[in-house]
Amino acid sequence: MKVERLPPIVSTLKPSNHPYLNGPWTPLLEEVNASDLDVIEGKIPDDIDGLYLRNTENQIHQPLGRFHPFDGDAMIHMISFRDGRANYRNRFVRTRCFTAEQEAGASLWGGLADPAHLSLRPGFGAHGSLKDNASTDIVVHAGKALSTFYQCGEGYRLDPETLDQQGVAPWGPLDGISAHTQVDEHTGELMFFNYSKHAPYLHYGVVDRDDRLTTYMPIPLPGPRLPHAMAFTEHYSILNDLPMFWDKDLLARNVHAVRLHEGLPSRFAIVPRHGGEVRWFEAEPTYVLHWVNAYEDGDEIVLDGYFQEEPMPKPRREAPSGYEHMMAYLDEYSFRPKLHRWRFDLATGRTREERLDDRVMEFGMMNGRFAGRKYRYAFSTISEPGWFLFKGFVRNDLETGATKAFTLGAGRYASEAPIAPRIGSTREDDGYLVSFVTDENTATSECILLDAAHLEDGPVVRIALPHKLCSGTHACWADRTRVA
Numbered sequence: 001m002k003v004e005r006l007p008p009i010v011s012t013l014k015p016s017n018h019p020y021l022n023g024p025w026t027p028l029l030e031e032v033n034a035s036d037l038d039v040i041e042g043k044i045p046d047d048i049d050g051l052y053l054r055n056t057e058n059q060i061h062q063p064l065g066r067f068h069p070f071d072g073d074a075m076i077h078m079i080s081f082r083d084g085r086a087n088y089r090n091r092f093v094r095t096r097c098f099t100a101e102q103e104a105g106a107s108l109w110g111g112l113a114d115p116a117h118l119s120l121r122p123g124f125g126a127h128g129s130l131k132d133n134a135s136t137d138i139v140v141h142a143g144k145a146l147s148t149f150y151q152c153g154e155g156y157r158l159d160p161e162t163l164d165q166q167g168v169a170p171w172g173p174l175d176g177i178s179a180h181t182q183v184d185e186h187t188g189e190l191m192f193f194n195y196s197k198h199a200p201y202l203h204y205g206v207v208d209r210d211d212r213l214t215t216y217m218p219i220p221l222p223g224p225r226l227p228h229a230m231a232f233t234e235h236y237s238i239l240n241d242l243p244m245f246w247d248k249d250l251l252a253r254n255v256h257a258v259r260l261h262e263g264l265p266s267r268f269a270i271v272p273r274h275g276g277e278v279r280w281f282e283a284e285p286t287y288v289l290h291w292v293n294a295y296e297d298g299d300e301i302v303l304d305g306y307f308q309e310e311p312m313p314k315p316r317r318e319a320p321s322g323y324e325h326m327m328a329y330l331d332e333y334s335f336r337p338k339l340h341r342w343r344f345d346l347a348t349g350r351t352r353e354e355r356l357d358d359r360v361m362e363f364g365m366m367n368g369r370f371a372g373r374k375y376r377y378a379f380s381t382i383s384e385p386g387w388f389l390f391k392g393f394v395r396n397d398l399e400t401g402a403t404k405a406f407t408l409g410a411g412r413y414a415s416e417a418p419i420a421p422r423i424g425s426t427r428e429d430d431g432y433l434v435s436f437v438t439d440e441n442t443a444t445s446e447c448i449l450l451d452a453a454h455l456e457d458g459p460v461v462r463i464a465l466p467h468k469l470c471s472g473t474h475a476c477w478a479d480r481t482r483v484a
C-alpha cells in the first residue's frame, strides 16, 4: 500500500471523556490518498467495478457546548474497486462552515444538544442555529458525489473518485436539501425534499440526469415537522408527516425540543414523481428514520422501513452523567426500530401495516438497481446495545421470510453496507455487501466484502485501510458506469 498524506487541517479539539468523541467515535483528522491496498485475508474480487463512499462525522474544534455526534464535520471516505485492486482516499467536505471555522481556528456554531444562542454566527438548515456540516448522507448523481445534512443544508459536491471539491449543487433551493436524497438508477433522476419552520413547511423536488431541476413543489403541512427521509417508486414519491416534532410552545421561544404528539397519526404523502395531486394516507403513530425501499403493486404503494416502537425513549440510566437523554436517542434498543411494511391503496385510500421482523434493526440497504422497483432482499444493520454502533448485518428475504445474519465480533464495528452488484449480474443478491470496519482491539480499520447471498459465511476479503476511521451515518455504492 502506498500512502500520501495531505497537509494537516487546523484542529483545537482537546481530549475529553465524551462517549461520542472516543473509541470508535474518535474523530479522524488526517486526509490521505492510498493506492494498492493490502489484503489481510482473502482476495479482492475482480467482478466488481465501482466505488463505495461513506460519510463520517469528525469533530475538528473544541465544541462550544455539549457535543452531539451529528455535529461533527463531514469526511468522505472512498474505496474504489477495479480488476481485483483497491484504492482509498478520504477528504473533509469543504463546506462554508468548515472553511469559516478553519479561518477562525475555533468552533463558531453550537450543536444539536445546545441552546440556539450558543452559536456565534447565524446558522443553517431547518433548525436555523446549526453548522451546515453536510455530514449525514452521500449519494452519486449526474456523475458527482453529493454530501448532505439531515437538518437541510447546501448540497456539497465532490468528484466521486478523486474527492476533489466541486462546490455547492446549483439547483439547491433556499430552504436547502435534506439528507436522504434518492437516486433512481433507471432514469438517473434524483428526488429530494426539504423542511423548515415556515409555511408551507415541506417541499419536494426532482433533478434530472443532466443536473437540471425539473420539479419543485410545496407539500403544505400543518406546522414545522422533522421528516428524516423519503422513498420513491417508479411513478411516485413518498413523503411523511410523523407525530414526532418540535414542541410548538417551546419553539416559539427558539427552544428545539422534540416530543411525540399523542393523538396524531402518522401521515404519508403520495406524490406523482413529476408533480400533481398529493394523496395523503394515515397510519399508526410512530417515528421512522429510514426507509428501505418502496414499489408499486397493482393499486397499492408498498413502503418498507423501520417502525419505532418507542420514538421518545426514557433516558438511559447507564449512560455517563449528563448524557442520559442523548444516549437514549442514539441507542436502537431504546427506541426499538423494527422492519415494517406499509401498503397504501390508491383505489380505497386505506392503509395496511405489517411487521416484517421483530428484531431491533435499522440502517437498511438493498441492491440500488431495484430501488423504487419490486425487490426481495433487505439488508439491515444490528447495533451494539446502548450505542450508535453497528455490530453486524441481517438479510431479510421478503418473499419467503427467511433470514440470515452475520456478526462481526467484540470490538468490531461496521458502516452502512450497500450492495456492489457483480459485473453483468441480474439476480438481486448477486453481489457483495461493502462495509468499513473499525476494530477497537487493534485500533485499525479495514474494508470487508460479504457475499450478499451468503453473508453468514463472513467476509470474502478483508482489506487494510491506512488509518482508523471515526464512525458516522450513511454510505452508498456507485458502479463505474454511474461515475464516469
Ligand SMILES: [Fe+2]
Binding pocket: 136, 150, 179, 180, 228, 229, 289, 290, 473, 474
Ligand atoms: Fe439518516
